[in-house]
Amino acid sequence: MTFLDMRGVNYSYPGYLNVVDQVDWEIARGEVHSLVGRSGCGKTTLLKLAAGLVRPDTGAISVDGQALLRPGSQLGFVFQSPTLLEWKRVLDNVLLPITLQRRPVPADRARAEELLALMGLSDFSERFPTELSGGQQSRVAIARALLLAPSLLLLDEPFASLDAITREELQDDLLKICRLAQTTVFFVTHDISEAVYLADRVAVMAQGRITHEVPVDLPRPRARELRYAAPFNALCARVRHAMDGAGP
Amino acid sequence: MTGHSVIMRLAGWALFVALLLGWELLCRTSGLSALVLPAPSVIGQSLWTGLWTGYFWPHLLHTGSVLVLGLAIGSAAGFLGGIVMGESAVLRRLLFPYVVTSQVVPKLALAPLFIVWFGFGMTSTVVITALICFFPLMENTLTSLQQVDPRKQELFRMLGATRLQTLLRLKIPSGLPVIMAGFRVAVVLALVGAVVGEFIGGSKGLGALIIASQGMMDTPLMFAVLLLITVLGLLVYQFAIGLERLLLWPHLKNSEKE
Numbered sequence: 001m002t003f004l005d006m007r008g009v010n011y012s013y014p015g016y017l018n019v020v021d022q023v024d025w026e027i028a029r030g031e032v033h034s035l036v037g038r039s040g041c042g043k044t045t046l047l048k049l050a051a052g053l054v055r056p057d058t059g060a061i062s063v064d065g066q067a068l069l070r071p072g073s074q075l076g077f078v079f080q081s082p083t084l085l086e087w088k089r090v091l092d093n094v095l096l097p098i099t100l101q102r103r104p105v106p107a108d109r110a111r112a113e114e115l116l117a118l119m120g121l122s123d124f125s126e127r128f129p130t131e132l133s134g135g136q137q138s139r140v141a142i143a144r145a146l147l148l149a150p151s152l153l154l155l156d157e158p159f160a161s162l163d164a165i166t167r168e169e170l171q172d173d174l175l176k177i178c179r180l181a182q183t184t185v186f187f188v189t190h191d192i193s194e195a196v197y198l199a200d201r202v203a204v205m206a207q208g209r210i211t212h213e214v215p216v217d218l219p220r221p222r223a224r225e226l227r228y229a230a231p232f233n234a235l236c237a238r239v240r241h242a243m244d245g246a247g248p
Numbered sequence: 249m250t251g252h253s254v255i256m257r258l259a260g261w262a263l264f265v266a267l268l269l270g271w272e273l274l275c276r277t278s279g280l281s282a283l284v285l286p287a288p289s290v291i292g293q294s295l296w297t298g299l300w301t302g303y304f305w306p307h308l309l310h311t312g313s314v315l316v317l318g319l320a321i322g323s324a325a326g327f328l329g330g331i332v333m334g335e336s337a338v339l340r341r342l343l344f345p346y347v348v349t350s351q352v353v354p355k356l357a358l359a360p361l362f363i364v365w366f367g368f369g370m371t372s373t374v375v376i377t378a379l380i381c382f383f384p385l386m387e388n389t390l391t392s393l394q395q396v397d398p399r400k401q402e403l404f405r406m407l408g409a410t411r412l413q414t415l416l417r418l419k420i421p422s423g424l425p426v427i428m429a430g431f432r433v434a435v436v437l438a439l440v441g442a443v444v445g446e447f448i449g450g451s452k453g454l455g456a457l458i459i460a461s462q463g464m465m466d467t468p469l470m471f472a473v474l475l476l477i478t479v480l481g482l483l484v485y486q487f488a489i490g491l492e493r494l495l496l497w498p499h500l501k502n503s504e505k506e
Contacts, residue, residue, distance in 0.1 A: 051406060053402060053405060053406060070408075071405060071406045071407075071408060072408065073408070075406070077403075077406045079399050079402070079403065080399075081399060083397065083399045083400050083403050085400070085418070085421070085422070086422075086498065086499060087421050087422070087424075087498040087499055088498070089498075096407065097407050099417075100404070100407050100408065100409045100413055100417070101408070128498050
């Protein structure tokens with residue numbers, strides 16, 4: 001059952017032709033897909049198209065069978081940087097998607113507290129974002145994206161600026177939470193092992209096109225030891241070859 | 249650390265007392281006329297008499313009211329103007345040349361014109377003060393609205409925020425440090441506007457009092473009034489700092505720890 005469906009999608013910025021060029025991609029409900037590619041290959045633009053932040057020039061995008069016209073509450077988006085509001089406490093930052101629609105009720109607060117607890121941030125809900133480390137800020141941004149229980153979560157290199165160990169912890173947390181909620185995930189990254197570890201399927205993008213598609217048939221739930229096993233490394237090598245083959 | 253700061257504070261006071269004593273001594277020994285440079289003791293006496301007899305109070309109240317009214321009107325107008333121009337690209341392009349031109353015109357040079365328009369008295373000085381406060385607020389508000397992190401704006405779009413919500417919950421709060429910096433500049437300029445406005449168009453107020461003391465060749469009185477203006481300025485400036493602390497404390501959270 002296809003959940004996110006992109007067909008013949010094209011997008012150009014003024015002065016930059018075919019940033020996204022004739023892309024077809026499908027993600028089934030509950031699956032996790034990664035999108036890898038070199039900087040400037042159009043990954044972020046493709047993700048923004050999937051979010052409805054920009055409209056495709058030609059082609060069609062649908063989410064859960066509905067044509068996507070604008071961003072909505074069924075979509076969660078995590079940006080490259082945490083983009084937290086420095087003047088609001090952590091809890092209020094997580095509650096932002098609700099406070100923009102209506103006054104939060106105690107149940108909303110409970111939900112936000114629960115997400116912060118899942119992220120290991122229970123003790124920080126009354127702090128300000130500037131008092132948190134980079135990894136903690138990323139966790140807050142993920143909790144915020146999950147607040148409305150989106151059925152599709154889009155992430156744009158959310159862990160790029162974190163150290164390796166924090167990044168691995170966050171990857172495990174993300175997989176755990178999305179598995180619990182049956183969330184469909186589209187994860188943009190330039191880190192090959194991150195792409196393989198998270199995904200059921202890896203898309204390799206170059207110059208606006210998806211050039212290769214690598215299915216990841218590793219068992220779930222994934223665990224740390226997996227990273228050092230032969231099948232994992234073989235898949236990473238395959239993705240790497242695909243990226244090289246696609247390079248200029 | 250604390251011992252060091254106590255010593256610094258003592259040194260500060262000692263310097264102040266030494267300066268005053270030196271000034272007093274200079275006036276008593278050099279035979280300099282009190283018309284040119286009155287001794288601190290003479291100024292103190294003049295200040296005391298003025299305060300005690302109630303001579304200063306109506307003037308102080310007048311300048312204070314001009315200052316507060318002008319600051320409030322000018323800042324509010326500048327803030328709103330900045331928002332309007334920050335939000336509408338069309339208005340910004342249309343009005344910006346006029347804004348720049350009118351900013352270049354020295355506002356105090358317009359005082360005689362305002363006297364023609366609004367007459368001698370409080371209205372002209374309030375208008376001058378307001379006009380002077382308008383620009384720092386408008387310019388800083390406009391700048392701050394245009395410096396909002398585009399990713400945060402994208403986040404608000406993603407969350408389906410309306411334009412008004414984006415303005416009230418994102419742009420103004422994130423621009424507040426820059427806006428408050430403009431307000432601090434406005435506060436200092438407002439005092440200049442009020443006093444100089446009274447030089448030209450007033451029969452009341454501390455500025456008018458300075459002109460009057462010049463006419464009466466009463467230099468100690470002039471110094472006493474200058475002292476009052478300084479105290480008034482410090483008070484308003486402290487108020488601005490306090491307001492800034494109050495509004496910006498989440499923003500300042502980080503720097504406090506460092």
